[in-house]
Amino acid sequence: VRTLAVPCRFLDIHTRNCRIYHQRLQAEEDCIKLTPEILPTLAWLPEDCAYRKLLDDDDQRK
Structure with missing residues (x-):
């Protein structure tokens, strides 16, 4: 690939x-339909992606 x-x-x-x-x-x-479940598997999303930022913020709260 x-x-x-x-x-x-x-x-x-x-x-x-x-x-x-x-x-x-x-x-x-x-x-790809982005869902909270698959976001952690998508390492290629750029750091300034809103979905990535939401995921990172959620990880910091845990």
Whole structure:
């Protein structure tokens, strides 16, 4: 498996938001639905990702 630094075709690179957010899981089979359960397994999320920050904050409270 090789990881490439290629953004999703639906990513708006200026806003960093998905252009088709509500249809993303149907339109892109590789799209991952982020849930609290899988966040700890996603080491590739950037440190400034809001989901990563929420997870880190939650870990610090424990």
